[in-house]
Amino acid sequence: MQVGFYEIDISSNEGYLQTKYIVIGQKTSGEIIPEEKCRDLLDLPVVEIENIDRKEAFGGYTGFMGAGNLDFKIDTTKIIEEYILSKQGSYAYEAEKLKMLAGRKKANLELHLKDLKTEISELKQKLNNKKSDRLEELQITKQLKVLENDLRKQENDLFFDMAQVDIDTENEIKQLTEKSRFRIGQNLFFKLYFEPKIEQQEFQEETPADPLDRYRIR
Numbered sequence: 077m078q079v080g081f082y083e084i085d086i087s088s089n090e091g092y093l094q095t096k097y098i099v100i101g102q103k104t105s106g107e108i109i110p111e112e113k114c115r116d117l118l119d120l121p122v123v124e125i126e127n128i129d130r131k132e133a134f135g136g137y138t139g140f141m142g143a144g145n146l147d148f149k150i151d152t153t154k155i156i157e158e159y160i161l162s163k164q165g166s167y168a169y170e171a172e173k174l175k176m177l178a179g180r181k182k183a184n185l186e187l188h189l190k191d192l193k194t195e196i197s198e199l200k201q202k203l204n205n206k207k208s209d210r211l212e213e214l215q216i217t218k219q220l221k222v223l224e225n226d227l228r229k230q231e232n233d234l235f236f237d238m239a240q241v242d243i244d245t246e247n248e249i250k251q252l253t254e255k256s257r258f259r260i261g262q263n264l265f266f267k268l269y270f271e272p273k274i275e276q277q278e279f280q281e282e283t284p285a286d287p288l289d290r291y292r293i294r
Contacts, residue, residue, distance in 0.1 A: 078102050079114045081145045085261040088161050093258075094159060100150055104144035117270055146267065160253050164237040171249045178245040187236050189230055196223050226260040 079101035086094045099118065101109035109117075160167070199220045203213060251257055 077104075077109060077117065078143075078146055078267060079109070079117055079270065080267045081118075081265045082150065083263040083265060084150070084155060085263075086155065087259045087261065088257050094154070096152065098155075100146060102143050102146055102149065104143055108149060116234060118247065118268070135259065136210060145265060147262070150260075155260060156258045159258070167252045170252055174245050174248050176283070178241050181241050182238050185234055185241075189234060192227050192230065196220065 079099060082100065083094065084096050084098055086096070097113050099114040101114040103109065112155070128212050131197050199216055203220065
């Protein structure tokens with residue numbers, strides 16, 4: 077069996093987020109060993125230590141070549157999912173902040189229309205007072221027509237601008253928990269190989285009898 081101890085750094089597009097440490101193992105068949113079992117193995121008393129690099133150089137651990145590199149078997153997707161789940165509260169708060177910001181953007185978009193509507197209303201009142209001469213009335217009517225056309229155009233644009241604000245806000249909220257924005261960096265601390273201890277039977281070499289003994293005169 078092979079067990080590795082890793083340092084995992086979680087980051088996003090905004091920078092570093094968290095560090096965690098994991099233990100992962102595998103059998104020579106490539107089957108992943110559960111982390112709990114790996115920690116149990118690490119709690120075992122050390123009976124014998126060998127130079128791993130030297131043994132690997134002599135092909136002592138070639139049985140793991142078919143199992144694949146343990147470094148690439150860390151479930152980074154699961155790590156990200158667990159991190160997102162642990163931060164649901166803060167992400168919900170960030171989502172509310174984005175919604176409030178969207179509300180302010182919409183209010184700013186409507187502000188110019190409000191000023192335009194006020195100007196149109198004042199011109200209509202001035203036109204209805206009938207205190208202006210004919211030439212002035214024509215000028216007001218012409219100006220009023222231009223402003224009303226501008227208002228209709230801006231109201232139409234406002235509908236699409238507000239819809240775009242909603243779309244942008246929805247995308248920003250979605251990106252808060254989008255897995256693709258997270259990055260995993262891993263650093264291997266060590267790998268251990270576990271082998272069953274085979275007791276070697278002690279034996280004494282017997283001295284073979286001299287074939288000439290039976291012929292020797294004592």
